[in-house]
Amino acid sequence: MRKHTIRFLIALLIISSISFSVPGSEAEASTAVIDSYISVNSVTKNATNQTISVKYTVKKTIPSAIGLCIGYEWPSTYRLSSSYNYCKAVNKTAGSYTMSIPKPSINIIGSQNVVVKLSGGYSEKKNVKSVFNYPTTKVVKPHTVTKADALAEYFVVGGIGVGVKFMKNNALGFVTKTAYAGYTTYYGLKGIGVISGFPPAAVGQYYIVETWYNSNGLNVKNTIWASKAAYDSKHQPIYTGTVVSRW
Known part of the structure; x- marks a missing residue:
């Protein structure tokens, strides 16, 4: 009886390890809260003034305890202070909206990672799109x-x-x-x-x-x-x- 019990426990551990390592499961779980409230429909970089236009939908009213924002971060390889990143709070009422993200405060030529970020009881971050920031002058x-x-x-x-x-x-x-x-x-x-x-x-x-x-x-x-x-x-x-x- 004891041998059967040990074999059963070993089999259960193997099945559990397989079920928790399905490819993509971690990525899906990592933005579960964001995805339940927000969907980003489009991201457009304005080549004239270097602002970013984001169209998004709030699927249901967002509780006051949950903070959600849309903005950009510079790639970690740039080794810039996080103070140069930007994030703007989304509208908390269900509906479709357009957000305008201003041009960066520093003169950088390179890629910007557009992100949705969650703060509150715990944090999440979803990378939405990468766009290029560059001057419009010659x-x-x-x-x-x-x-x-x-x-x-x-x-x-x-x-x-x-x-x-x-x-x-x-x-x-x-x-x-x-x-x-x-x-x-x-x-x-x-x-x-x-x-x-x-x-x-x-x-x-x-x-x-x-x-x-x-x-x-x-x-x-x-x-x-x-x-x-x-x-x-x-x-x-x-x-x-x-x-x-x-x-």
């Missing part, structure tokens, strides 16, 4: 190629939130560890391979480097004249072209 930088530039493996021209590295093999790289034009780029930009028709760097060449961001990523437009005098005299550039480093 930076235009002139640069005259020096002898040192022409001999070096690369030279750098500062753009908006990034330093553009003009490589000796006519490829573009990027410097993101330093703030450029008041912005810091946390997102890992991809270098651009050899550019067709791009002329080798020569002493005296005059570059106009334009950088801006859109939903595709970082845009870099290069216009090159043989010299500053040629630019001033409105001669045709020896090269013009735009390349994109995608998100």
